[in-house]
Amino acid sequence: MILTERRKQFLQKLIDLYQKTNVPVHYETLAKALGVSKWTAYDMLKELEKLGYLTRDYAVNPGETGRSQIVFLPTIKASSLFEQKRSEIINSEEWHKTKTKVLEFLNSLKGYSMSDAIQKVLEEIPKVQVRVVFCAYFIGLLLIYLRKLGGRTESLINSLVQNAPTNEMRMTMFVGTVLGTIIQTMNHEIGIEVTELVGRYLKSITDLSDQERGMLSDFLNEALA
Numbered sequence: 001m002i003l004t005e006r007r008k009q010f011l012q013k014l015i016d017l018y019q020k021t022n023v024p025v026h027y028e029t030l031a032k033a034l035g036v037s038k039w040t041a042y043d044m045l046k047e048l049e050k051l052g053y054l055t056r057d058y059a060v061n062p063g064e065t066g067r068s069q070i071v072f073l074p075t076i077k078a079s080s081l082f083e084q085k086r087s088e089i090i091n092s093e094e095w096h097k098t099k100t101k102v103l104e105f106l107n108s109l110k111g112y113s114m115s116d117a118i119q120k121v122l123e124e125i126p127k128v129q130v131r132v133v134f135c136a137y138f139i140g141l142l143l144i145y146l147r148k149l150g151g152r153t154e155s156l157i158n159s160l161v162q163n164a165p166t167n168e169m170r171m172t173m174f175v176g177t178v179l180g181t182i183i184q185t186m187n188h189e190i191g192i193e194v195t196e197l198v199g200r201y202l203k204s205i206t207d208l209s210d211q212e213r214g215m216l217s218d219f220l221n222e223a224l225a
Contacts, residue, residue, distance in 0.1 A: 003051060003081075010034065010044045011053055015074050015082060019127050024057050024071035045072050053078040076193060079126045079134075080200050090130055095215050098133055103223060106140045114148045122193060131204045132212040136219050138201045139171070141194065142178045143223055153181060158224050167217035171205055174220060 003011075013033055017025045031041035048054045055075055058068040090098070105124070109117040121141045128134045146154055157177045164170035179198065208216065 003053070007044060007048060007051075008081075010041070011048055011074070011078055012082060014045070014048075014054070014072060015078060015126075018073055019129075022127070024059060024073040026059075026069055026071050048072075048078075053081070074126045076125060076196060076200065079128065082129055090132060090212070090215075092215075095132070098130075099136065099215070099219050099222070102133070102136045102140060102219070106143060106223065109144065110147075114144060117144045118194070125197070132208055132216055135171070135201060135204050135208070135216050138197055139174065139216070139220055139223065141197070142175060145182050146178050149178075149181060149185065157181070161220070161224065167210075167213040168205060170217050171213070171220060172202070175201060 010030065014025050014030055017029060017033060027042040027045050028038045030045070031038040034041065045054060049056060049072065053075055054072045057071050057073060059071050060068055109120055112120065118141060121137060121144065125134065125137050125141075128137060146157060149157075157174070160177055161170055161174045164173050175198070205213070
């Protein structure tokens with residue numbers, strides 16, 4: 001089964017609806033948006049689910065207490081498919097707003113348990129289509145692990161990162177040292193979804209412009225402060 005243009009059309013519309021409402025999408029909602037029957041939409045979403053682009057959930061049907069309905073939300077794989085191209089660089093004003101939003105979001109998670117905080121970040125990532133913003137959220141995800149490690153380990157990693165000679169090395173070193181430490185100390189707490197994000201992050205870093213790497217490096221410095 002391949003991702004045809006028609007399947008891609010359905011997937012893009014579902015992602016658009018998900019980003020606008022911030023809630024999983026019911027197949028009838030998608031059907032109305034595309035002007036197709038609800039059964040056509042449902043069959044297409046099942047196909048996209050089999051391809052790994054969607055995951056299903058169950059939500060209580062409004063007005064029908066206790067009765068749930070099937071809803072769908074995009075996976076990391078789906079989000080990366082429609083990720084912003086390298087040529088579409090975020091400007092400094094947009095980046096400042098985004099950086100502030102991500103840092104405030106990460107600060108709001110300090111009172112959560114590590115598993116709940118990680119889940120919150122993983123729920124945000126599929127909404128992101130700008131490559132440098134995805135990298136910021138992924139760095140935030142690893143910062144949650146780093147806070148869990150704490151103490152001397154956190155201080156040493158901070159020092160290594162701050163002394164890296166280039167922006168790209170600073171960010172790849174951060175990811176490498178945090179992941180290596182996690183694997184040694186609590187590898188049972190790393191989910192498959194997180195390991196899949198690592199490859200996407202490393203590819204994204206190499207595709208960023210020098211300007212974007214600089215913005216991301218500044219974000220990392222602020223987040224570590």
